[in-house]
Amino acid sequence: MSKLLRKPNLVETSPGVKIVHEVTSENSSLEYVGMKVVDLAPGAGYKEELGKEECCIVALTGKINVTDDAEIFENIGTRESVFEKKPTDSVYVSNDRTFAVEAVTQARIILCYSPSEKQLPTRLIKAEDNSIEHRGKYNNKRLVHNILPDSDPSANSLLVVEVYTESGNWSSYPPHKHDQDNLPHESFLEETYYHEMNPRQGFVFQRVYTDDRSLDETMTVENGDVVLVPAGYHPVAVPDGYESYYLNIMAGPKRIWKFHNEPAHEWILERK
Numbered sequence: 001m002s003k004l005l006r007k008p009n010l011v012e013t014s015p016g017v018k019i020v021h022e023v024t025s026e027n028s029s030l031e032y033v034g035m036k037v038v039d040l041a042p043g044a045g046y047k048e049e050l051g052k053e054e055c056c057i058v059a060l061t062g063k064i065n066v067t068d069d070a071e072i073f074e075n076i077g078t079r080e081s082v083f084e085k086k087p088t089d090s091v092y093v094s095n096d097r098t099f100a101v102e103a104v105t106q107a108r109i110i111l112c113y114s115p116s117e118k119q120l121p122t123r124l125i126k127a128e129d130n131s132i133e134h135r136g137k138y139n140n141k142r143l144v145h146n147i148l149p150d151s152d153p154s155a156n157s158l159l160v161v162e163v164y165t166e167s168g169n170w171s172s173y174p175p176h177k178h179d180q181d182n183l184p185h186e187s188f189l190e191e192t193y194y195h196e197m198n199p200r201q202g203f204v205f206q207r208v209y210t211d212d213r214s215l216d217e218t219m220t221v222e223n224g225d226v227v228l229v230p231a232g233y234h235p236v237a238v239p240d241g242y243e244s245y246y247l248n249i250m251a252g253p254k255r256i257w258k259f260h261n262e263p264a265h266e267w268i269l270e271r272k
């Protein structure tokens with residue numbers, strides 16, 4: 001059984017609140033990245049007291065209200081399905097604060113965590129604040145919504161991004177890694193992938209492998225699955241007929257996304 005692939009496992013913790021995924025430093029090998037995927041029925045509430053970790057609350061689908069006890073952000077969230085392919089709203093909350101989320105409509109939220117010591121202001125990251133990128137050509141085309149890129153100083157460690165890969169295309173490709181603290185050449189960042197497919201019965205393949213192949217897993221990933229990337233290259237291949245969406249959370253000792261392409265496959269980028 002794969003150590004890196006997590007299937008949705010819905011646990012109802014209170015009426016209308018279902019934890020779909022929970023990745024922590026206790027139940028995984030990750031030290032810098034944690035995540036929760038939470039489903040909320042209309043009117044249901046989820047509250048958390050953060051310790052020494054920061055959190056980015058992504059309104060993946062549906063509408064929610066979010067408060068950190070000082071500010072309230074009402075009716076945030078922009079889409080019913082991620083495949084509407086429009087950016088959504090998120091809220092950054094710093095360590096040692098409390099936050100509460102209330103669902104206005106049926107909602108799925110993703111809570112992205114990383115260890116953090118220094119308090120920063122709570123921030124509403126509006127959908128229109130996301131920078132949008134179209135990357136790649138031929139069968140390497142993808143659409144990116146940058147929620148918390150390294151150019152945005154709102155967080156201490158967290159980097160959060162959404163990626164759409166077209167049918168029959170590849171992403172995180174040519175294969176790249178960021179598992180060495182060796183700037184300016186490469187940064188060390190752990191990563192998680194939360195995947196969805198359209199139509200939902202689709203699947204993608206994701207390979208996670210290191211140069212020495214001490215880690216080398218190729219996974220069949222289905223709708224709602226999470227893949228952990230503690231180290232190594234992590235390309236995604238999408239079959240014909242299906243579109244892929246994933247949300248990446250990255251964090252490490254330095255908040256810089258500097259990746260290293262696998263030299264054998266870098267020529268992909270040189271094509272005219």
Ligand SMILES: O=C(O)C[C@@H](O)[C@H](O)C(=O)CO
Pocket residue numbers: 135142144161163170171172173178191234248259
């Ligand atoms: O551009 C892409 O294909 C997306 C990836 O860069 C993805 O966000 C990732 O692997 C980050 O390290």
